[in-house]
Amino acid sequence: MDRRVFGVETEFAALHRPASGRGLPPDELARYLFRPVVDFGRSSNIFIPNGARLYLDVGSHPEYATSECADLMDLIAADRAGEVIMHDLAVWTEKRIAEDGFDGQVYLLKNNVDSAGNSYGSHENYLIPRTTHFRRLSGILLPFLITRQIIAGAGRVVPADEKQPAHFAFSQRADHMWEGISSATTRSRPIINTRDEPHADAASHRRLHVIVGDSNMSSTTSLLRYGSTDLVLRMIEAGVPIGDFELENPIGAIRHISHDLTGTAAVRIRGGEESTAVEIQQGLLDRAKRFVAEHGAHHEHVERILQLWERTLEAVRTGDHSLIDTEIDWAIKKRLIEEIADQRGIGLDHPRMEQIDMAYHDVHPERGLFYLLRRRGRAQEILTEDQVTEAMITPPQTRAAIRGEFLSTARAFGAEYTVDWVHHKLTDRPLEALMLKDPFATTDERVESLLEKLGDRNQLRERSLQQRQADSVSLALTDRFEADESTQDLVQFP
Amino acid sequence: MAAQPQKQPQRPGGEEETGTESAAQLKANPQATERAEELDSILDEIDTVLEANAEEFVKGFVQKGGQ
Numbered sequence: 148m149d150r151r152v153f154g155v156e157t158e159f160a161a162l163h164r165p166a167s168g169r170g171l172p173p174d175e176l177a178r179y180l181f182r183p184v185v186d187f188g189r190s191s192n193i194f195i196p197n198g199a200r201l202y203l204d205v206g207s208h209p210e211y212a213t214s215e216c217a218d219l220m221d222l223i224a225a226d227r228a229g230e231v232i233m234h235d236l237a238v239w240t241e242k243r244i245a246e247d248g249f250d251g252q253v254y255l256l257k258n259n260v261d262s263a264g265n266s267y268g269s270h271e272n273y274l275i276p277r278t279t280h281f282r283r284l285s286g287i288l289l290p291f292l293i294t295r296q297i298i299a300g301a302g303r304v305v306p307a308d309e310k311q312p313a314h315f316a317f318s319q320r321a322d323h324m325w326e327g328i329s330s331a332t333t334r335s336r337p338i339i340n341t342r343d344e345p346h347a348d349a350a351s352h353r354r355l356h357v358i359v360g361d362s363n364m365s366s367t368t369s370l371l372r373y374g375s376t377d378l379v380l381r382m383i384e385a386g387v388p389i390g391d392f393e394l395e396n397p398i399g400a401i402r403h404i405s406h407d408l409t410g411t412a413a414v415r416i417r418g419g420e421e422s423t424a425v426e427i428q429q430g431l432l433d434r435a436k437r438f439v440a441e442h443g444a445h446h447e448h449v450e451r452i453l454q455l456w457e458r459t460l461e462a463v464r465t466g467d468h469s470l471i472d473t474e475i476d477w478a479i480k481k482r483l484i485e486e487i488a489d490q491r492g493i494g495l496d497h498p499r500m501e502q503i504d505m506a507y508h509d510v511h512p513e514r515g516l517f518y519l520l521r522r523r524g525r526a527q528e529i530l531t532e533d534q535v536t537e538a539m540i541t542p543p544q545t546r547a548a549i550r551g552e553f554l555s556t557a558r559a560f561g562a563e564y565t566v567d568w569v570h571h572k573l574t575d576r577p578l579e580a581l582m583l584k585d586p587f588a589t590t591d592e593r594v595e596s597l598l599e600k601l602g603d604r605n606q607l608r609e610r611s612l613q614q615r616q617a618d619s620v621s622l623a624l625t626d627r628f629e630a631d632e633s634t635q636d637l638v639q640f641p
Numbered sequence: 642m643a644a645q646p647q648k649q650p651q652r653p654g655g656e657e658e659t660g661t662e663s664a665a666q667l668k669a670n671p672q673a674t675e676r677a678e679e680l681d682s683i684l685d686e687i688d689t690v691l692e693a694n695a696e697e698f699v700k701g702f703v704q705k706g707g708q
Contacts, residue, residue, distance in 0.1 A: 160704045162701070162704075164698065170701065173705055256702075261702050262702050263703045265703070490681070490684055491684070498698075498699045501695070502699050503691075505698075506690075519686060519690070
């Protein structure tokens with residue numbers, strides 16, 4: 148597919164740290180955090196004007212699902228907007244609980260594991276053609292995803308246990324994957340989930356749901372993560388020969404690879420010889436470069452993705468991690484950990500190191516260590532602040548634009564509605580409910596004529612960014628339109 | 642009251658000695674000195690934003706499992 152729809156769903160960790168004693172329990176904290184969400188949408192599971200979904204998931208994790216994006220930069224900006232929204236909710240909660248007599252700080256972390264070994268995810272969605280042969284898809288995509296952690300892992304300080312001393316690993320999530328492919332998520336945690344809800348025309352499309360990824364803080368790492376996966380999918384879809392990397396024991400391999408920073412951990416290819424994560428990634432990268440040379444680049448970032456992919460593999464192969472230590476999350480984090488070990492004379496088994504690991508993922512712009520490093524020029528950024536602000540309120544140019552228009556217009560007229568990825572319904576007109584199956588469509592005549600029935604849309608005034616910023620817990624939870632009677636009055640008295 | 646991320650810098654381990662040692666080694670090289678100072682400043686800033694008791698923070702960071 149030349150154009151593809153992408154999305155990512157992030158589960159955040161939430162934590163209250165009072166000045167002393169125990170913090171609020173997770174479900175109580177989650178209720179506070181989502182009060183502004185409920186105030187805005189009368190539910191703790193809502194779609195917001197930028198087309199994304201905010202909800203409380205299994206285990207009281209605040210979750211943000213980006214809307215469907217057809218451009219990688221839109222996706223990365225939408226994902227970052229989720230971090231800002233979570234921070235906004237944390238700031239509000241801190242104030243609110245102070246009024247209720249609880250002191251302390253509220254943390255929202257975009258990581259994947261707590262100190263008790265609980266894991267929560269970063270789930271990617273890729274729209275793929277239904278014609279894609281599933282056996283071929285899993286045969287190539289699984290070994291790619293199992294080894295992808297060496298180019299896109301978030302890095303983790305792994306505390307000591309009976310078997311091994313404290314050490315640094317590529318991935319947060321690798322130790323929490325239990326199955327290669329399955330239709331369950333909470334129960335068995337497969338790398339590729341086959342639950343087939345395409346949120347599109349099921350006759351032509353399938354939604355590939357990948358739950359193996361780490362939550363990334365770095366936008367350059369995100370670009371490589373989604374961009375490389377898209378390229379591998381393109382090759383699978385094009386039917387070109389890619390080579391046989393299918394692993395004998397996927398789950399053993401993903402854990403084995405994560406804990407070996409040299410990238411040389413041996414994994415067995417099915418029915419054949421041993422290989423390494425670097426070799427498998429290099430094989431796929433070489434094939435991708437050939438593919439792009441033959442078929443052309445399908446978007447403007449392809450060259451950058453290929454270069455960063457190549458350089459990251461070189462960094463792992465040679466052990467010279469300075470090649471990527473401002474661009475790839477695990478290397479950015481590892482550099483900091485090593486410098487602290489060096490300067491402060493503490494080992495990886497010191498609790499401070501685990502705390503640093505966690506704090507890297509803190510979404511607080513002053514307190515979060517990824518943002519701190521970025522301010523200090525030790526992490527690169529490909530998004531501007533304006534792009535992120537825009538992503539807070541404006542849907543990307545996909546079906547999300549229709550969803551945003553629909554719900555913003557209905558809200559402006561005070562009309563009850565329900566909306567999800569596909570369905571659009573005005574409560575008063577249940578028989579005119581609409582299903583939009585094309586995720587690429589940016590306008591829909593049926594939706595337009597349904598909205599016309601609400602009233603004169605020319606009366607609606609688009610609120611300025613300043614107005615929206617002024618009066619809300621979060622910019623993302625503000626209305627786009629207001630039905631403006633005051634303007635009419637002004638017209639009468641020029 | 643700890644509404645703001647303002648904490649006393651905490652310096653675990655034998656940081657005093659290692660700090661002085663590396664400063665002496667780097668004296669000859671101005672660029673390296675600058676880098677070391679920049680790093681010191683980053684680590685100091687990190688100390689001010691992190692909760693002082695790392696062990697308590699880590700132990701207290703327990704979630705329910707997600708998907």
